[in-house]
Amino acid sequence: MAAAAITPSRLAALTRARCAIFKTAHNSTSARTGAKYFRARLRGPSMVNYYPQDIDLSMSKLAKEWPELELVNFAEAQRLWDVDMKRARGKGAPAKAKDKSQSRRTQRRR
Template sequence: MAAAAIRPMRLAALTKTRCSIFQTAYNPTSARTGAKYLRARLRGPSMVKYYPAEANIAQIIRQWPELEMRNYAEEERLQDVEDKKKRGKGAPKKAKEKGDSRRAGRKR
């Protein structure tokens, strides 16, 4: 004697009930929902733990001035900016008002 086949309608009702009990998404058409990626564990916290905290020299110098440390990279950068300004290659001055900007003079 052959086992009776279960009707698809009954299987769908069973799946729907199972989804409501276990709080999973009911997706009878198998449409792509991205649920797999939304359920996945977040990677950010693990990556933050893996890489050590980066030392910020400027912050350390400001925090402990009694150490009399010097940030040579920052001093060199400031000197380069000063040299560029002397040669006329520095950043343009910021406009105080709307009419002072270079764009205000150009009209299309």
């Protein structure tokens, strides 16, 4: 007994029915849909878990945490030196008023 050939239209109908039953996309033309990328596991959560969350490295925090190391923050030291030099030339910030009578605002209104 010879096997009967199955017609292409019957195979297409079978594929459509299979896709409807298993809720998969029917792609009869074999066009690229990108479905494999949508099915793939997301990488974002793994990347977030890989890197440490609370890492905040700065010289000032390290120096406060380990004072026995006597770390020097060169940027802060330079800033303080510049402030001192400006103050020596009279270009620094004005002194803050201790009470209301010393305020420049009240002196200006008189």
